[in-house]
Structures are given as C-alpha cells and as structure tokens.
Amino acid sequence: MKRKTSLIMVLMLLSMIIPTYSFADHHGLLIDGSPSGGFVEMHAGKNLIPVAYVARAANANIMWNSAERKTTIMYEGDEIVLTIGQMNAMVNGMSVALDHAPVILNGRTMVSEMFIKDIMGFEITMEGMSLNVIIPKALPDIVDTAVGAGSFNTLAAALEAADLIGALKGEGPFTVFAPTDEAFAKLPEGTVENLLKPENKDMLVDILTYHVVAGEVTSADVVNLSSATMLNGDDVSIKVENGGVMVNDANVIAVDIMASNGVIHVIDTVILPPN
Missing domain, CATH: 2.30.180.10 (FAS1 domain)
Structure with a gap:
C-alpha cells in the first residue's frame, strides 16, 4: 500500500513539472489556398500552427537549435527567435509578448495564430475545416x-x-x-x-x-x-x-x-x- 501511494505521489509531481498538451482536435493547414500537408492543432482554445510550413511557403530561412530549444526564422531581413516554452519572441533583438508559448509537436515548432498574424504579418482565414494562411505577395517595382x-x-x-x-x-x-x-x-x-x-x-x-x-x-x-x-x-x-x-x-x-x-x-x- 505504501509503495502504491508513493507511485501516485511521483506521478502527481511529474504532472506538475512536465507540461501536458491535449491536442485532441486538429484541422488542415492551407497556404494561399493550397494544402500544405500540415495540420493545425487546438490547445486551450487556440489554434497552433507548425511554423515550418508557413516559413517555407514565405521563402524564409528557418533553423532549429536543439541544444537551446530555439527556432530562428530569417524573413525579409528580420530575425525572429522563438524559445520553446517561453511567452515571448525576439524580433531583431527586441522582445515581443506572445499569447501562447511555442511548443514542439511531432518534431515541429508550433506557434499561435497571433504569432503568424501580428509578428509575421500574414492573414489567416477559416475555410471549412482548414485554416488558410495568406502570405502577401511582394509588390512589383x-x-x-x-x-x-x-x-x-x-x-x-x-x-x-x-x-x-x-x-x-x-x-x-x-x-x-x-x-x-x-x-x-x-x-x-x-x-x-x-x-x-x-x-x-x-x-x-x-x-x-x-x-x-x-x-x-x-x-x-x-x-x-x-x-x-x-x-x-x-x-x-x-x-x-x-x-x-x-x-x-x-x-x-x-x-x-x-x-x-x-x-x-x-x-x-x-x-x-x-x-
């Protein structure tokens, strides 16, 4: 009985230390109306988007530092650094508050709609069961x-x-x-x-x-x-x-x-x- 009680206490402690995410709901991710192959995951009422798909479509350079658990995005001269689990992004050395900390799911950095819209400057619309990320095209000269x-x-x-x-x-x-x-x-x-x-x-x-x-x-x-x-x-x-x-x-x-x-x-x- 004592061993069973100890096991329960250990599990309770682990649950407090390790954040758990319930990604029960997901839907498709469109980029400019075309399927990206990625999925949008729902957590705590927020849609989390795999930033790698968006960065690739925007011709942004994205790098992963596993030692520091940081994702760096180079887009149109801006350097954006995301640290997994932290509620801020560093944009050209300045801290910007996030509404949801980046997380890793299935090997990809997931960010909120707020990051895609307010920091990267892309539009997001809902189309059926998919989120559509609209990347603005560069103006001609x-x-x-x-x-x-x-x-x-x-x-x-x-x-x-x-x-x-x-x-x-x-x-x-x-x-x-x-x-x-x-x-x-x-x-x-x-x-x-x-x-x-x-x-x-x-x-x-x-x-x-x-x-x-x-x-x-x-x-x-x-x-x-x-x-x-x-x-x-x-x-x-x-x-x-x-x-x-x-x-x-x-x-x-x-x-x-x-x-x-x-x-x-x-x-x-x-x-x-x-x-």
Missing part, C-alpha cells in the same frame, strides 16, 4: 508596375531607350509622375519618335528624370508642397486647385499607386524641363 498597368507603353519604351530601367528598378524609393500614353500623344507629331533616337538620349534622360523625385512622396505629402526638386536637378511647381493637383501644367489624374521601391502618380501631360 515601379517599372514592372507601370508596364503591368498597360497604359504606360510609351513611357516604358522611353525608359528603355534612355537606359533608365535599371535605375528605376533600384532600391529607391522614388516618386514618379508618370505620363500616360495619351499624354505622350499630345506632344507635337514626331516628337516621341525623335526623342527615342540614340543621338537624342541625353535630352530624353533629362525629360524623364524631370518626372522623378528621389524619395517617396504620397498624395498626402504632395498637397502640402508648392514645388519639388526633380531627379534632373530642376524644380516643378505644385498647385492644389478645385480639389485637384497640378504639377507644372499637368493634371494629376491618379495617385498613390504603390510599388516596392516607391510610388507612382499618373499625369495627363508630359512635363518638360526649363530650357
């Missing part, structure tokens, strides 16, 4: 955004002729006041064809860089400006009239088209630098 819009074909051709595509695909940020194809068509007949000739490259570069500001200037910023210095070194005038914005003699007809390296505002007239 300014050049690809303009080309994809389909209304800046002349601008794209001019950028190529001026050898400016590489520059506008750079880190930036840049603000481009982009003339539409119709804006280029308003120039005197033969002007565009003449500018695209190799011997007129310097003139074309001057005109195109007169449409670009170094830095990101959104519409909220533009309305507070009276002028701006463009990439070619010349200034443009900026006026707010009748609820609209004019850059020199061009009307801004669409604003805040965001790109990975800046922003595009659409104008209806090609603006020409001062002689």
Whole structure:
C-alpha cells in the first residue's frame, strides 16, 4: 500500500513539472489556398500552427537549435527567435509578448495564430475545416508596375531607350509622375519618335528624370508642397486647385499607386524641363 501511494505521489509531481498538451482536435493547414500537408492543432482554445510550413511557403530561412530549444526564422531581413516554452519572441533583438508559448509537436515548432498574424504579418482565414494562411505577395517595382498597368507603353519604351530601367528598378524609393500614353500623344507629331533616337538620349534622360523625385512622396505629402526638386536637378511647381493637383501644367489624374521601391502618380501631360 505504501509503495502504491508513493507511485501516485511521483506521478502527481511529474504532472506538475512536465507540461501536458491535449491536442485532441486538429484541422488542415492551407497556404494561399493550397494544402500544405500540415495540420493545425487546438490547445486551450487556440489554434497552433507548425511554423515550418508557413516559413517555407514565405521563402524564409528557418533553423532549429536543439541544444537551446530555439527556432530562428530569417524573413525579409528580420530575425525572429522563438524559445520553446517561453511567452515571448525576439524580433531583431527586441522582445515581443506572445499569447501562447511555442511548443514542439511531432518534431515541429508550433506557434499561435497571433504569432503568424501580428509578428509575421500574414492573414489567416477559416475555410471549412482548414485554416488558410495568406502570405502577401511582394509588390512589383515601379517599372514592372507601370508596364503591368498597360497604359504606360510609351513611357516604358522611353525608359528603355534612355537606359533608365535599371535605375528605376533600384532600391529607391522614388516618386514618379508618370505620363500616360495619351499624354505622350499630345506632344507635337514626331516628337516621341525623335526623342527615342540614340543621338537624342541625353535630352530624353533629362525629360524623364524631370518626372522623378528621389524619395517617396504620397498624395498626402504632395498637397502640402508648392514645388519639388526633380531627379534632373530642376524644380516643378505644385498647385492644389478645385480639389485637384497640378504639377507644372499637368493634371494629376491618379495617385498613390504603390510599388516596392516607391510610388507612382499618373499625369495627363508630359512635363518638360526649363530650357
């Protein structure tokens, strides 16, 4: 009888020391609507997600340190360190509180929805019996955004002729006041064809860089400006009239088209630098 009592006491002590998890319920894990092969486990009213599947889909580098029981995720320049059983994550050296400590299940680090949404920045929706983790796609750069819009074909051709595509695909940020194809068509007949000739490259570069500001200037910023210095070194005038914005003699007809390296505002007239 004494031995039986001692065994019960040992089991009770172990239950206090070793955390137990009841993963009775689980459902599928979708990544951008496609089955990932992983499962979401339910514990204490929270959905726990195997972070390895999400990291892999996001092209993040994930590493496991078994000695320290730490999972490190490198994603878009951020270092995120999770320690199993601790209620915080280290994000670029700063501690961020978690609503559920990471745990290991079936050899994988499991994290809560809060971690996936608030720290990694991904959206989560419920679809039937599966959680769907939606990973935002990276914005295209300014050049690809303009080309994809389909209304800046002349601008794209001019950028190529001026050898400016590489520059506008750079880190930036840049603000481009982009003339539409119709804006280029308003120039005197033969002007565009003449500018695209190799011997007129310097003139074309001057005109195109007169449409670009170094830095990101959104519409909220533009309305507070009276002028701006463009990439070619010349200034443009900026006026707010009748609820609209004019850059020199061009009307801004669409604003805040965001790109990975800046922003595009659409104008209806090609603006020409001062002689």
